[in-house]
Amino acid sequence: MLRVGIVGALGYAGAELIRLLRGHPEVKLTILADKLEKPVALSSVYPQFRGKLDADIEPADSERIAQETDVVFLALPHKVSQEYVVPLYKAGKIILDLSADFRFDDVTTYEQTYGVRHLDPKLNREAVYGLPELFCEAIKKARIVAVPGCYPTSVILGCAPLMGKEYVDPHSIIADAKSGVSGAGRSPTPATHFPECNESLAAYSVAQHRHTPEIEEKLSALAGMPLRITFTPHLVPMNRGILSTIYVKLKSMVDEEAILKRYQQFYQEAPFVRVLPVNTLPNTRAVTCSNFCDIAIVVDARTQRLIVLTAIDNLVKGAAGQAVQCLNLMRGFPETAGLL
Numbered sequence: 001m002l003r004v005g006i007v008g009a010l011g012y013a014g015a016e017l018i019r020l021l022r023g024h025p026e027v028k029l030t031i032l033a034d035k036l037e038k039p040v041a042l043s044s045v046y047p048q049f050r051g052k053l054d055a056d057i058e059p060a061d062s063e064r065i066a067q068e069t070d071v072v073f074l075a076l077p078h079k080v081s082q083e084y085v086v087p088l089y090k091a092g093k094i095i096l097d098l099s100a101d102f103r104f105d106d107v108t109t110y111e112q113t114y115g116v117r118h119l120d121p122k123l124n125r126e127a128v129y130g131l132p133e134l135f136c137e138a139i140k141k142a143r144i145v146a147v148p149g150c151y152p153t154s155v156i157l158g159c160a161p162l163m164g165k166e167y168v169d170p171h172s173i174i175a176d177a178k179s180g181v182s183g184a185g186r187s188p189t190p191a192t193h194f195p196e197c198n199e200s201l202a203a204y205s206v207a208q209h210r211h212t213p214e215i216e217e218k219l220s221a222l223a224g225m226p227l228r229i230t231f232t233p234h235l236v237p238m239n240r241g242i243l244s245t246i247y248v249k250l251k252s253m254v255d256e257e258a259i260l261k262r263y264q265q266f267y268q269e270a271p272f273v274r275v276l277p278v279n280t281l282p283n284t285r286a287v288t289c290s291n292f293c294d295i296a297i298v299v300d301a302r303t304q305r306l307i308v309l310t311a312i313d314n315l316v317k318g319a320a321g322q323a324v325q326c327l328n329l330m331r332g333f334p335e336t337a338g339l340l
């Protein structure tokens, strides 16, 4: 059994990792850690684990984590995460980092976007972007995987089959995305506090969200040219889920059936992408607590635009599930192990 640790285990993504890895056939959870002075019972914070996993969350200590694990999942805020990645990598561990710290090929873009210095740009070059539908072979060989952001997962999976296709204008992409409140993590802020967000729908970080450069870097690489996209996130009063509606200008009219076929072919080997049939639209309920990304396409002949809709669970395909999917590839387990 693979000895696995989770750091940031008290957070939402960390708790989701515990839920998934607890049922993984090849994994033994050996250490759960967080920013603590003394251990706390997991079930005192997340009572849903009572009787299922009677473990403590321990104060995080890199040396002890290195001793007790083969693989470490880091579900930590950006900047904090790299402080763990560097020593754990030196200790020979396999690392799956859910933060933004190793997601960018271009460290300067990371530093400008997140306003922090990267601790180890050389090590950054070792990291592979953990989107299995696009980078499966590289993930299999990686020792550090940077698990993509939740919004980038939903937008990149929606756009990837179109990149390099002459019938779309890749410079015209507009992504309008709506997320449940767990996307903001466990600590409430004025905007995510229940009375502020309940019964309300609001856009935020318009034209300046941190996930925009991440989406642009990956789509530009796929398109083979620098792209700028318009991305507008919204906070929806629900616990989890992201629905992205993406608009792309068609340079020439293409049959909806032909585009659908392109998506079906592109994702035919992808066990967690469900390309929906014509006249079927995705919703977040259908993917809640699952690692699926549902995708639908609609051609609006009137405006000559393609509309792509994607739905994921931000904590699963947008975070913990995608990380487990990457681990499966890295270790040669079935890609779906622990996830279906």
Ligand SMILES: NC(=O)c1ccc[n+]([C@@H]2O[C@H](COP(=O)([O-])OP(=O)(O)OC[C@H]3O[C@@H](n4cnc5c(N)ncnc54)[C@H](OP(=O)(O)O)[C@@H]3O)[C@@H](O)[C@H]2O)c1
Binding pocket: 007, 008, 009, 010, 011, 012, 013, 014, 033, 034, 035, 036, 060, 074, 075, 076, 077, 078, 080, 098, 099, 100, 148, 149, 150, 182, 183, 184, 185, 186, 187, 314, 315, 318, 319
């Ligand atoms: N939530 C999502 O849907 C989602 C999706 C994709 C990616 N992510 C990424 O995943 C990471 C975790 O997100 P989250 O939503 O789970 O956040 P979260 O709920 O705030 O959890 C982060 C956890 O890390 C702990 N922590 C902070 N500094 C630490 C340190 N130095 N040592 C050990 N633990 C420390 C936090 O403790 P305190 O609260 O006491 O500081 C908290 O328990 C972030 O980088 C986020 O961007 C999240």
